Amino acid sequence: MKKVSPHEMEELWEEDLLERYPENPAPEKAKEEFRNYDDPKRETVKEFYRLNHINQTYDFVLEKEKEFLKFDKKEITLWEAVEFLNTLVDDSDPDTDLDQTQHLLQTSEAIRADGHPEWFVLTGFLHDLGKVLCLFGEPQWCVVGDTFPVGCQHSDKIVYPEFFKQNPDSQDPLLNSKYGVYKPNCGLDQVHMSWGHDEYIYQIMKDYLPEEGLAMLRYHSFYAQHREKAYDHLMNKDDHQLFKWVDKFNPYDLYSKAAVPPNVKELRPYYEDLAAKFLPDTLKF
Numbered sequence: 430m431k432k433v434s435p436h437e438m439e440e441l442w443e444e445d446l447l448e449r450y451p452e453n454p455a456p457e458k459a460k461e462e463f464r465n466y467d468d469p470k471r472e473t474v475k476e477f478y479r480l481n482h483i484n485q486t487y488d489f490v491l492e493k494e495k496e497f498l499k500f501d502k503k504e505i506t507l508w509e510a511v512e513f514l515n516t517l518v519d520d521s522d523p524d525t526d527l528d529q530t531q532h533l534l535q536t537s538e539a540i541r542a543d544g545h546p547e548w549f550v551l552t553g554f555l556h557d558l559g560k561v562l563c564l565f566g567e568p569q570w571c572v573v574g575d576t577f578p579v580g581c582q583h584s585d586k587i588v589y590p591e592f593f594k595q596n597p598d599s600q601d602p603l604l605n606s607k608y609g610v611y612k613p614n615c616g617l618d619q620v621h622m623s624w625g626h627d628e629y630i631y632q633i634m635k636d637y638l639p640e641e642g643l644a645m646l647r648y649h650s651f652y653a654q655h656r657e658k659a660y661d662h663l664m665n666k667d668d669h670q671l672f673k674w675v676d677k678f679n680p681y682d683l684y685s686k687a688a689v690p691p692n693v694k695e696l697r698p699y700y701e702d703l704a705a706k707f708l709p710d711t712l713k714f
């Protein structure tokens with residue numbers, strides 16, 4: 430398998446999401462054509478999910494939480510974090526169309542253009558900042574990709590569910606039961622999600638944004654729930670309310686590619702002022 434850079438992997442992963450969840454769904458037949466397994470890009474995405482599904486065990490997630498939720502890696506301003514994240518593209522090929530900052534700004538500018546409140550705009554701007562995990566040397570399969578609960582049975586609604594057979598948790602009678610270590614409708618706050626940029630940025634921001642924004646950060650890659658409704662049995666009433674906001678957020682993440690890329694320099698002061706209203710001067714990663 431050809432080695433791909435984090436940025437290339439990002440693009441492949443996003444392309445895959447758009448194929449799975451197109452803005453204007455194509456008729457069934459056209460959809461099947463996407464499922465061309467000889468396509469080398471698709472093979473790369475498949476291999477990515479194989480590694481993700483095998484390695485994201487319950488114990489692995491608890492270890493990662495211990496390691497990263499100490500926030501002892503870096504203390505920097507928001508804009509330093511944005512620029513740091515952007516170094517992800519430096520060694521990638523020149524014809525990639527969007528860097529990380531532009532994806533963040535396209536998402537947040539589309540939210541702003543629709544007249545949503547400031548916390549929503551800021552949430553859009555922050556949502557992928559957790560990808561700095563890649564720059565701390567973490568492999569892509571524990572930074573990006575769809576997320577899912579660990580500690581209970583994997584839904585077959587998760588992308589490439591067949592790979593879970595090789596996840597050691599699938600052999601464990603407790604971890605492979607419907608509710609696993611959880612109680613029915615205990616609420617997602619009790620549930621550990623596969624480790625990645627969503628949980629990480631949620632934990633960094635959890636004291637600063639309203640809970641609707643926090644849910645967007647924490648669950649934006651949880652497609653098995655917000656698109657497939659596969660985990661209603663773990664959710665409580667509050668979660669269902671919050672997921673209305675996750676649903677509202679998702680199209681801005683997936684479908685906000687603008688014809689003209691946002692002007693980072695011009696927009697920077699607005700986002701620095703916005704951040705100053707909600708966030709401390711520096712953020713701990």
Ligand SMILES: [Fe+2]
Nearest residue numbers: 556557649650
């Ligand atoms: Fe993301």
Ligand SMILES: [Fe+2]
Nearest residue numbers: 532556557682
């Ligand atoms: Fe995103």
